[in-house]
Structures are given as structure tokens and as C-alpha cells.
Amino acid sequence: MKKIQICATVCFVMTALTVYLHLNWNTFRLSQGYFPTRGTTYLTEEVMRYGLVIVPSLCANANKSRVSLNHAHKVYSLGEQIQVQVDLYDLYGNRKLTGGDFLRVWMENPETAASVSCLVSDHNNGSYTALLRAVWSGSATIKAFIATRREEVVLNYMIYQQHGSLWTILAEFRTNNLTDATACSVRQENSLRTNEWCNFTNENNGDSLYCKKSKIKQLTCDTWSHSFSANGMSFLLNDTERSIIGLSVAALKQDVLQSSVRVSVGGGPKGVKLASPSTPCNALPAEMTWRRTSPNGFFHQNKWQSLLCTDTLPRTIDAYRQCLKGRTLWLHGDSTSNQFKGALHSILRFPSHTDGHVPVTDTDLIHNFSISWHAHELPFYHGARHYKRSTNQAQHIMMDRLPNTTKDIVVLYMYVHFLLVHPDVFRRHVQRLVPSVRNLLERAPNVTIAVRGPHAFFRSMHGMLSYWGHLYIDIWHQEFASMQDKIVYVDFWDLTMAKPSQNFHPQTNTVNEMVHNMMSLLCFRK
Numbered sequence: 001m002k003k004i005q006i007c008a009t010v011c012f013v014m015t016a017l018t019v020y021l022h023l024n025w026n027t028f029r030l031s032q033g034y035f036p037t038r039g040t041t042y043l044t045e046e047v048m049r050y051g052l053v054i055v056p057s058l059c060a061n062a063n064k065s066r067v068s069l070n071h072a073h074k075v076y077s078l079g080e081q082i083q084v085q086v087d088l089y090d091l092y093g094n095r096k097l098t099g100g101d102f103l104r105v106w107m108e109n110p111e112t113a114a115s116v117s118c119l120v121s122d123h124n125n126g127s128y129t130a131l132l133r134a135v136w137s138g139s140a141t142i143k144a145f146i147a148t149r150r151e152e153v154v155l156n157y158m159i160y161q162q163h164g165s166l167w168t169i170l171a172e173f174r175t176n177n178l179t180d181a182t183a184c185s186v187r188q189e190n191s192l193r194t195n196e197w198c199n200f201t202n203e204n205n206g207d208s209l210y211c212k213k214s215k216i217k218q219l220t221c222d223t224w225s226h227s228f229s230a231n232g233m234s235f236l237l238n239d240t241e242r243s244i245i246g247l248s249v250a251a252l253k254q255d256v257l258q259s260s261v262r263v264s265v266g267g268g269p270k271g272v273k274l275a276s277p278s279t280p281c282n283a284l285p286a287e288m289t290w291r292r293t294s295p296n297g298f299f300h301q302n303k304w305q306s307l308l309c310t311d312t313l314p315r316t317i318d319a320y321r322q323c324l325k326g327r328t329l330w331l332h333g334d335s336t337s338n339q340f341k342g343a344l345h346s347i348l349r350f351p352s353h354t355d356g357h358v359p360v361t362d363t364d365l366i367h368n369f370s371i372s373w374h375a376h377e378l379p380f381y382h383g384a385r386h387y388k389r390s391t392n393q394a395q396h397i398m399m400d401r402l403p404n405t406t407k408d409i410v411v412l413y414m415y416v417h418f419l420l421v422h423p424d425v426f427r428r429h430v431q432r433l434v435p436s437v438r439n440l441l442e443r444a445p446n447v448t449i450a451v452r453g454p455h456a457f458f459r460s461m462h463g464m465l466s467y468w469g470h471l472y473i474d475i476w477h478q479e480f481a482s483m484q485d486k487i488v489y490v491d492f493w494d495l496t497m498a499k500p501s502q503n504f505h506p507q508t509n510t511v512n513e514m515v516h517n518m519m520s521l522l523c524f525r526k
Helices: 002-023 025-031 045-050 150-163 191-196 239-245 317-324 335-348 395-401 416-420 423-443 466-479 493-498 508-522
Strands: 066-069 081-087 102-109 114-117 119-122 127-133 138-148 168-175 178-185 197-199 210-212 224-230 261-265 297-300 303-306 328-330 360-364 369-373 409-412 448-452 488-490
Touching: 045 150, 066 138, 066 261, 081 102, 081 138, 102 119, 102 127, 102 493, 114 493, 127 138, 138 466, 150 239, 297 493, 303 508, 317 335, 317 369, 317 508, 335 360, 335 369, 335 508, 395 409, 395 423, 409 423, 409 508, 416 423, 416 466, 423 448, 423 466, 448 508, 488 508, 493 508
Parallel strands: 328 369, 328 409, 409 448, 448 488
Antiparallel strands: 066 081, 081 127, 102 114, 102 138, 114 297, 119 127, 138 261, 168 178, 168 224, 178 210, 197 210, 297 303, 360 369
């Protein structure tokens, strides 16, 4: 009887703690020293660990939620701040009492192909404040979108904790006529049975990777030859969890709030836009690129207008060729960095030999420059195609091989594939870049190094959420804090918040603007 009472007391305390954290997550976050960055908060590990996964009908609902102006007037001056409030409600019209939902709020004018994103502050009671800036004159409509619900984030984290990753990487072993494939993980799943795992950390350039040993005796660990992946969740979820995972896979329009706000902006003839600062982008001090100013730009006539600097790089083949002459542009990473390579081939009009995830360096012999792409180290989810082990290579290995005389442009980038594993894995991989970057800067004075930050997208694929990009931005800033005066940070968050992609692969016209923004910062850098 006494044991039953103790058990009941423990269960009551744990339930009370869970409910407390669910309702008071921001108080707990602030007590741990976490404060909003760029106006956006993200849930802490403690909250995600004890959060509740509730039925979809109790999650934020776009049809019931609304956006409204915080001030009565609807006419603003060019450059003025516009403040709106978003209040979230569930399917039954009940006010949400917790924060943690990831909202996108933007202002647009389709007539001038103009759009701008903004900061969104979470009041942790179902209410959010968005601060926009009037960057063009004329009319504008302010809209809001529920990009990721709190419950999705909590469920994702639960899966990270239980399974190590959302998808599964597989190692293929080959010898003679024998083949077999086993599941891999960035952590050793059962520390008490180490003899059942191949430790491929060394083969993965020093980053953790473990794969189950084959049951075929002849297929030893050293016969690992290829990698591929199951692009989807292979473990069981209950009905509620499947419904939550499916929320951000549904149609895009489903999560755009039905209510919107129309405003007018004066300050000149229709279509006048806010001017950029006079500093050329290639003369903008590197440390300034790391500052978290938002919005850092906006779209007008479908062209990205920076609010950090003036773009002085002509959008011409000759300008790009002169920038790259005698250099290699390293765009290692994943398929979204391969999109950059494809865009540059289109602009520069020279052949590409890209073949899926196979590493490639293409050279324009006439104009003397190269563009290189290489898949980063595992975790990397190749899909059904089987790739050789040599396909994946850590970016720090590539930097260590560059000569002291290099004048190359190195763009460091990791993002999409790390959305499938615990954020701590991403941090460890970023940390491994730091010594190589510092060494390269010291021994190769003519090298140009940039960090490409995360981008936003708004429909996930089997649980893949750009929500984690907020945290990854912080990790890049924290780990490279001592070198920000020497490295350019290429910030694409506001650009892809202003013109979003449904898929994690941005649309072609968006990629072209991202590429030109990057080139304007890195070419002929002073």
C-alpha cells in the first residue's frame, strides 16, 4: 500500500511538472539565461523534453487565429515601423495559452513584386507582436502564416531523443559476391553491446558515426563501401503523433491566416523604395555582416534590395568572370548549395558535370576559374541511390588541403541534413570547422571565407522543420565569435522569409537572388 502511495505521489509530481513547464515555458527559459534573438524565440531543451504532444484540434488553427494592427491609423511614412499583433486560437475558437509556435509575418504588394519579412516576438500566451518596416510607398497587405506549431517541435525532439534521427542512413557492405546493408546512427544505440556496431568515426573524418555489423560473417566492418538512406520515418508513431507530424506537410494555404491587414505608405510617388546605405557590399566590414539587423533587406520588382549595403556588382557574365578569375569557388554542403552551383553555371554559361551527389569541380579553361561541389560528411541522406564512401567529405578536410598561396573563395555551409538529427550534432560539426578556419586564415592571407546561414522554408518533408534554423544561426554566431572580423556571414533568413519556398529547395528565381547577394558581398572584397 505504501509503495502504491509513493508511486501515485511521484506520478502526480511529474504530471504537475509537465503541465507547469507547458504553461510557463518562457519563465523557465529566461531563468536559464536564454533571451530572444532577432526577435524570435525557440523552445529550450528542458521544455521540449517535458512538453506535451496534444491532438491537432487543440493546436493553433489558421482559420480561427487573426492578425490586427496595434494602432488605429493605417497610413505610414516611408521607413516608419508598423506594429501588428497575431492572436492564435485552436480549432474550437479557444485562445492558445502558451507560446512556442513559429510564425512568419510579412508585408507584400504584388503589383510591384515587393515583399518584406519582419521580427516576431513571442509573448508566451498565444499572442505575438510583429514589427515591420515600411520600405516602399503605396499600398501593402500584411499577412501571417503558422510555419511550425509548438507541438511539432516537441514531437521532433522526442524522436531525436528516442531514435537519434528522423530518417535512417544505411551502410552497404560488399566483398566478392556478397552484399548487405545495415542501419547507421550518429550515436551508438546500445552502449552495452559495442561488439554489434562498427565505429566509423575515423572514416567519417572524426565525426561520430556507428553502423550495425552485418550478420554475414565475411562482411566485416572494413568492407563498408557505399551509403544510402531511407528518406522517411521507419519507426512507429501513434495516431496523434502521425497527425502532428502531418501538420506541416499539408497544403501551404491551409496555414495562412484568413485575416490580414491593409496599410498605406506615403513619402513619395507610388513605388518609391527605401534607399540602401552608401557602403558598397564588398566594402562592408566582415563583422557588420554578423549583426542581427532585421529586416536586412526586401524584395522590390522581384530583386533583393539590401538594407546593409549598396550592391555595386553588375549582374553580368563579365563581372562574375572577373570576380572568379584565377580562383575556385568552393560550394560544399548539400543539394541546396548544389543549387547555387547550378545557378552560377546558368549565369556564366559554361557546362556543368553535376551527377546527383557525386563530387565535382568544373573548370572554365578559357576564363580561368572553377566551381567545386562536394557532399559534406555524414549525416547525409542520399536517398535510394548508393554512393561510394568517398562521396562525403568534411569541409575542414578540404580547407586543410588548400595551399598557403590560395586566393580561393570558401563558402562554409551545413544545414538541411542536420534538421534530421539532434541540434547538438550540428554544433559538434560546426565546432570541428573552427580550428581549420583559423589555421587557413593565418597561413593564407589572400583566401576569402564566408559562412552561409540557414534559409527558411515552410512545408516540411517527413518532419523536416526549418524551425531549427533559428538555433543554428545562434550556433554559427557563437562558435565563430572570435573570427567575425575576418569571415563574411551571408544571411539568407530574411530573404527567404520575405519570399518563401514550400520545399527546402528554394525556387530558381529565389536561388538567383541568393547567389547574387552572396557574390555582391564576396567579389572584389576590400
